[in-house]
Amino acid sequence: MTQKVIVVGAGPVGSLAALYAAVRGFEVEVYELRADLRDPSTKPLNFSNSINLALSERGIHSLRQSGLPDLADAVLAETFPMHGRMIHVRKNGEYVRQPQKYDARGRSLLAMDRTGLNSTLLDYLEAMPNVKLVFNHKLVGVDFQKKVSWFEHRTKSIEEQGDEFEISFDFMIGADGAHSAVRYHLMKFVPMSFQQEYIDKLWCQFHVPPAPNGDFRIPPNYLHIWPQDESMFIALPNIDKTFTSTLFLTRSGFEQLDASGKVVEYFDQRFPGVVPDLITEDDLRKQYTANQHLPLISIKCTPYHYGDSGVILGDAAHAMVPFYGQGMNAGLEDVRVLFEFLDKYPTDRSKALDEYTMERTPDAQTINDLALGNYREMASDVKKPLYLLRKWIEEQLYLYIPSAGWATQYSRVTFSNMRYSEVQQAAHKQAKILNGVVGITLASAIGTAFWFARSGGVQQAKMGIFRSICVIAQKMQRLLES
Template sequence: MPEKVIVVGAGPVGSLAALYAAARGFDVDVYELRPDLRDPETTPLNFTKSINLALSERGINSLRKTGLPDLADDILSATFPMYGRMLHMRKNGDYIRAAQAYDARGKSLLSLDRAGLNKTLLDRLESLPNVTFHFNHKLTGADFKKRLAWFEHYSKASESNRPLEIEVPFDFMIGADGAHSAARFHLMKFIPMSYQQEYIDKLWCQFHVPPAPNGDFRIPPNYLHIWPQDEAMFIALPNLDKSFTSTLFLNRDGFSALDASGKVVEYFQSKFPGVVPDLITADELRKQFATNAHLPLISIKCSPYHFESSGVIVGDAAHAMVPFYGQGMNTGLEDVRVLFEFLDQYPADRAKALAKYSEERPADAHTMNDLALRNYQEMASDVKKPLYLLRKWIEETLDLYVPTSGWATQYSRVTFSNMRYSEVQQRAQQQAKVLNGVMGATLVTILGTGFLFARSGGLGRVKMGVLRGMCWVARRGVEIVKGYD
């Protein structure tokens, strides 16, 4: 008789985990707190809103490894390629747009609607005979030793008008119920789990940019558009219907000040050129700012992820991260692939497979959490700086013209490869040491040559200016590569 696998959470990561389990012959029950999002009468709650997703290689690879034909192709058909960032700035008083490619070889991120991805996964699950959905079910308890779970069913009331509590036996539970995971909470009662939670000093508010009156995109579509303003940032990702999903990131005090003053339009006009009224009318901007929730951004790390052979957590339940690297969903989908690779490796010993997963995966997830936190600085500030562009050019040139060296940018390895995140960071640190050494030696050589040149007969003003310029370039080169330390 097939083992019973319970998946708690029917978001993209939970749905993919259910697909992996079902494809391996388990009887799969999916429990979800919310109603079925495919039901047209379902009204999403504020906390179910999500910043538009950026699907990259790790997520695509995980979709392909389900063993279900055409699943990845179905999902990819509803994506829109973004080949780089488009920066929107003022320079010398003029509004300019500047493109920055993501990858020297033209690789792209794929803009994807979260609800569309989720619906596709749910539809595929529903077509499988060994999968059962249980919507409107809240996990209220779990005993991972006795392998029992308790849920409150909100669509069925008891005689006392309270939700009906049901007891469910299981062989294996996969918790994929988000940052505020009930599965993680109950798992903590059975293992000494290290847990770290941080709310950063940034909130986010989502906006909708409609298509232009002629039905086309209002701005070039194949980019992730960024309005970088150091303490604030506005971004826009393209959708298939020629609209954009946009997000304002701003610290809490900034949101409070705008709430109090009501000067949202004035703020956008001063900080984000080309948004009002070109993308959003002033009235619509005020309305969306007042109506759409101002939501927090959380970063969560924990370890281990499992208990014996009966329970494990994946996705945001294990490692919620801020969205600034676009890897949160990709990391969660990759969790599922890595988890089931260990389960396939040890089919007769699930406890060992889960122990291996908990031994390996937290290091990668914690690395990505840290990279995501640091990447706000790059998106909101560094992308405007010549030094950042020079560093990017040096690394991409080495990648393109000296491929045997194995050189690549950190961004490319994170986004366009399946290399472990922890190894990506190690490679970046090794490259930084090499570049620091080269640039340091270059600086010493320039200074030494200049000194000998001066001793041999002196330098005129022009020659001294050239020498100073050479020294400035060398110093800047050292500063550039030190940014990777």
């Protein structure tokens, strides 16, 4: 008999989970609180707003492993490549742009609109005969022991409730976001450790239109960052020649701006080149007032499942702040990893879910922590010479001495499928070696560089540093292998 899988949440993670289940022949029903986002008349709920997405290897790999050979290509057709960061700062009173590549080997992140990704996945689901999509329905109760759930039909508005009805299931997948109803009901059946934090940053989104000639207003193949320590403005490109931009600022900072009304003056002081080159003064004021100033939440919990009947994925299990660009990628990876365990134990779903929770918990909590910590890198470190020097050294070792197994933490997180927990372990080991060995030999390297600088110029000075670093690379390799 065909088993019934209920997926709660029709966002990108829930939609991909439903596709994985449908490809395996399950009877799949997807229930979503919101209206169908593909309907032009649908107005997004406040909590459905999302910062533009950055699709990386983990998300792409999960799409490719769905069992639908053309799914990944359909999604990738709606993306725009970002080769690196473009840092916007003032130096000596002058506005300058400084590009910083993401990857020494030229790999790129892919910017995309969340709604576009979601719509593509929903289109694929709708075309599958064993999938039922149900919108405007709220989960109001679950008995994970009896495998019975209760839903309400929301008829006209989110406040108006309809009749409650009962649905049985064999397996429930909760992908219903940070404020997950599935997680809430799961907690009644399993002693779940749960930690929630609202960080001291709010975000407000802005729209940057195309230039008058129809082209991009600034170079498109970058994640643009205006770093200002306690605040930050970013802009991600879209295929329609617009940018989706976001202001991150402390709660007190927003309160001060709200009280003073000096939004244009604040941008003039902090974010050079934004007003009026990207957004006019009037439009900036209007968007700042009209667009909500929304909180950023970080959630950790474990376990993610109960018995063989239910599991939570994505933000329902590990909502994270957006500063590593991994929230959606980690959620899509959840789906791939979950179904790898389900395929491994096709007759023992309890064991599959046990192993899923055991493996995924440390990985999810690691990327959650890395995301919290990466704000400092984006808003502050990217301006500092020491950060740039360290990044350059790591990239040179990665390029020219691959036998040492060296790579930046960012490249491992973004351009590989290495477990997040293993990425962090490798990064800590490399940092210890780099701080120790390079620190001891730094004086020699600098002396060599000065000698080359006097005799041959800046490029020779750089190569002088690199030759000195290469001398200690063998020591690094031995330490890495030990």
